[in-house]
Amino acid sequence: MSGRVFEQSRLTPRVLNRLVEERVMSDSNRNGMLSAEQFYAQGVLNVVRDFVEEFATRGELNALNQIITEDEDLLGGVVEQMPERFTEEKLIRPMLEALGYEDIVAQPADLMKDQRTVPDFKTGGVAIPCVCIVEAKKFGEIDLSDEQSEVKDEVTEYLGENALAKYKRDLDRQYLMGIGTDGLMWLLYGKNLDTGQQTVVRTVSLREPFRQAVLAEQYEDATGESWVTDQRPHVQAEFVPRFTADGASDAVMTELQD
Numbered sequence: 279m280s281g282r283v284f285e286q287s288r289l290t291p292r293v294l295n296r297l298v299e300e301r302v303m304s305d306s307n308r309n310g311m312l313s314a315e316q317f318y319a320q321g322v323l324n325v326v327r328d329f330v331e332e333f334a335t336r337g338e339l340n341a342l343n344q345i346i347t348e349d350e351d352l353l354g355g356v357v358e359q360m361p362e363r364f365t366e367e368k369l370i371r372p373m374l375e376a377l378g379y380e381d382i383v384a385q386p387a388d389l390m391k392d393q394r395t396v397p398d399f400k401t402g403g404v405a406i407p408c409v410c411i412v413e414a415k416k417f418g419e420i421d422l423s424d425e426q427s428e429v430k431d432e433v434t435e436y437l438g439e440n441a442l443a444k445y446k447r448d449l450d451r452q453y454l455m456g457i458g459t460d461g462l463m464w465l466l467y468g469k470n471l472d473t474g475q476q477t478v479v480r481t482v483s484l485r486e487p488f489r490q491a492v493l494a495e496q497y498e499d500a501t502g503e504s505w506v507t508d509q510r511p512h513v514q515a516e517f518v519p520r521f522t523a524d525g526a527s528d529a530v531m532t533e534l535q536d
Contacts, residue, residue: 318522319514321376323487323506329369329461330491343492345418346462346485352417361416366398369461370414378523379403379410386411397436405527410455411436420463422481429458429465437469437476455530462488464521468530479533480520487513
């Protein structure tokens with residue numbers, strides 16, 4: 279997808295409206311063709327900025343920086359609510375919307391045989407052969423080096439025999455997609471319903487954009503918005519092609535095709 283140019287209609291209305299409102303479109307883009315990757319990358323960085331500003335407003339930038347750089351825990355006292363719910367509301371849902379996912383439904387219990395255990399979200403906006411669920415964790419909780427990671431186990435379970443059972447009888451649905459994320463780390467899982475094959479498709483870290491956003495907030499007079507310009511190519515190249523609704527769908531279908 280990198281390097282291609284798309285018409286504005288290729289972007290979902292929610293993403294396009296968000297970016298227009300935040301005036302990230304140049305005059306030339308308004309009048310003609312534009313890069314979808316650039317729009318999505320800017321949308322991702324806007325969400326990162328907003329999340330960091332939440333901590334700045336609360337006077338908790340140091341706490342956020344310690345989570346990003348020293349693997350400290352996000353505590354409820356810092357955000358004055360349950361950390362996982364705060365992460366879902368302030369980071370993960372806005373990020374999913376910026377990536378082109380639509381019709382995001384929280385706690386989709388109707389999809390599961392065992393309603394005591396449900397994923398945090400089900401999303402639309404993915405390719406027709408796919409169904410996508412999201413398991414969210416509090417910011418900074420996921421350790422990609424931990425083979426026994428809770429989020430890995432949970433997404434694997436959701437994609438297994440207990441997950442999205444009704445779609446196993448839907449001939450139009452061939453793939454299950456599972457995203458596990460704490461907003462900082464992003465993991466994409468996939469399962470082919472015909473063959474039963476299941477695998478980790480992609481893992482991407484947004485640690486450096488978050489770190490730079492914190493530094494920019496701490497030293498605003500010195501850095502301004504230069505961190506956005508510096509981080510946009512990385513986000514555009516590494517994250518956007520793998521985790522937009524279209525990109526993740528394509529990655530799962532390509533990895534698990536019969």
